[in-house]
Amino acid sequence: MTAPILVTRHGNGRAKLALALTLAGAASMLYYHLGLFIPRALEVRAAQGLGNGYAFGDDFYPIWLTSRQALAGNHDAYNAAMTSKIQIGLFGRPLSANNPQDPPLDYRTFAYPAYTDLVFWPAATLPFDVLRVFLAPLFVSLTIVSIFFWSSAVGWRASPTQILFAILLTICSYPVLEGLFAEQPGLVVAFLFALAMFALRREHLLFAGFLMALTMVKPQMTVLAILYLLVWSLHDWRRRGSLAISFLATMGILVAASVALWPRWIPAWAHVILGYHRYATPPLIRELLGPHLSSSAGPWLIAVLLAVAAVLAWRSRAAEAASFEFWLTLSLLLAIGTVTVLPGLAVYDHVVLLPGMFLVVSRWREFNAAGPVFRMLRTAGAIVILWPWFAACALLVISRFLSSERFYSTALFAVPLRTAASLPFLVLALLALLWRHRMQVGARQTE
Numbered sequence: 322m323t324a325p326i327l328v329t330r331h332g333n334g335r336a337k338l339a340l341a342l343t344l345a346g347a348a349s350m351l352y353y354h355l356g357l358f359i360p361r362a363l364e365v366r367a368a369q370g371l372g373n374g375y376a377f378g379d380d381f382y383p384i385w386l387t388s389r390q391a392l393a394g395n396h397d398a399y400n401a402a403m404t405s406k407i408q409i410g411l412f413g414r415p416l417s418a419n420n421p422q423d424p425p426l427d428y429r430t431f432a433y434p435a436y437t438d439l440v441f442w443p444a445a446t447l448p449f450d451v452l453r454v455f456l457a458p459l460f461v462s463l464t465i466v467s468i469f470f471w472s473s474a475v476g477w478r479a480s481p482t483q484i485l486f487a488i489l490l491t492i493c494s495y496p497v498l499e500g501l502f503a504e505q506p507g508l509v510v511a512f513l514f515a516l517a518m519f520a521l522r523r524e525h526l527l528f529a530g531f532l533m534a535l536t537m538v539k540p541q542m543t544v545l546a547i548l549y550l551l552v553w554s555l556h557d558w559r560r561r562g563s564l565a566i567s568f569l570a571t572m573g574i575l576v577a578a579s580v581a582l583w584p585r586w587i588p589a590w591a592h593v594i595l596g597y598h599r600y601a602t603p604p605l606i607r608e609l610l611g612p613h614l615s616s617s618a619g620p621w622l623i624a625v626l627l628a629v630a631a632v633l634a635w636r637s638r639a640a641e642a643a644s645f646e647f648w649l650t651l652s653l654l655l656a657i658g659t660v661t662v663l664p665g666l667a668v669y670d671h672v673v674l675l676p677g678m679f680l681v682v683s684r685w686r687e688f689n690a691a692g693p694v695f696r697m698l699r700t701a702g703a704i705v706i707l708w709p710w711f712a713a714c715a716l717l718v719i720s721r722f723l724s725s726e727r728f729y730s731t732a733l734f735a736v737p738l739r740t741a742a743s744l745p746f747l748v749l750a751l752l753a754l755l756w757r758h759r760m761q762v763g764a765r766q767t768e
Contacts, residue, residue, distance in 0.1 A: 373413025
């Protein structure tokens with residue numbers, strides 16, 4: 322009886338140690354981001370003369386303002402006057418071409434489709450100071466709930482301890498902390514898409530299609546996955562057609578209602594999107610590889626990955642919603658979107674990588690047979706995920722031994738954030754290896 326007792330004690334001891342380390346890492350990252358990084362960013366912003374507006378909640382402010390203006394009868398969210406009002410709210414003044422430190426004049430132009438204001442119009446009924454306090458815990462709650470939806474949808478039978486670790490790793494990660502402080506609507510989109518896929522897994526296709534349409538307030542986050550789901554729905558129209566019908570009907574209602582309120586919004590929005598590159602960072606694959614490759618290499622890489630996405634979507638159009646192939650394809654498309662469609666610095670939108678990460682974790686042991694490259698990348702992925710916590714903890718420890726100038730130097734102060742851009746590539750590589758392994762196993766079974 323002694324050995325089992327010792328094993329149990331050792332197991333409990335390891336679990337307690339892991340939990341303690343997780344809590345310490347999460348607390349360190351939380352303090353680093355909210356107690357050090359954000360105050361430092363606000364100091365820099367104030368030094369540029371842009372510190373007299375809203376910082377906490379600044380990503381939701383344009384939606385709140387344009388919705389509120391629409392309720393007051395101003396139905397043009399994309400003109401220069403509205404852009405100036407947004408800038409005054411965010412920076413305390415409009416941007417000026419005479420100030421070399423200012424971003425481009427159209428920076429922070431309302432860049433969402435007009436129906437975004439219809440989806441979020443109840444928010445406009447509250448003063449923004451009240452609204453942003455209300456949204457903070459709401460966004461945290463939605464992100465936590467989306468973890469449960471994704472884990473269930475992809476078939477990850479996680480223990481309560483694993484779910485707790487997943488919640489801490491997600492909420493206290495740099496991308497999500499950035500999104501929570503800015504009150505980034507992408508966190509709502511991620512929740513809606515997670516709920517949509519949870520509903521699809523349970524064959525509630527009408528509800529799933531409705532929620533998918535709502536995610537199109539930020540179409541760049543889910544567009545590749547939604548195109549696949551439409552192809553998937555069309556392939557077996559009798560059983561799956563209700564998904565496409567619900568999605569297209571909801572989109573039709575949103576667009577038609579928006580045109581009724583803002584007759585010129587579609588060309589005005591298209592004009593804004595075409596000029597978005599002037600102040601937004603390019604997609605992640607160009608942002609990271611652009612300096613090391615020719616100027617034409619980035620677009621070619623994006624084109625190749627999008628072609629791969631199209632092939633994956635077509636090959637998996639017959640997959641059942643409960644199959645591993647379906648969720649692997651969906652996760653791959655979301656990962657491809659993070660490096661080819663999303664702006665490079667939009668790390669808060671990387672929350673759409675959650676299903677791919679959960680899929681890898683759920684098949685952790687099964688895919689050891691995928692080979693040493695998979696195991697190496699899996700280890701690298703774990704390091705990338707945990708690095709911000711370790712680095713933040715180490716930074717807090719050594720801060721008392723360094724001068725302020727040295728501590729806040731870019732080379733040292735930004736160390737916990739260094740791995741943020743590499744995570745989508747690692748998740749994409751892991752999922753690609755899983756896909757390759759699955760193809761090899763399927764080929765052997767048919768021989």
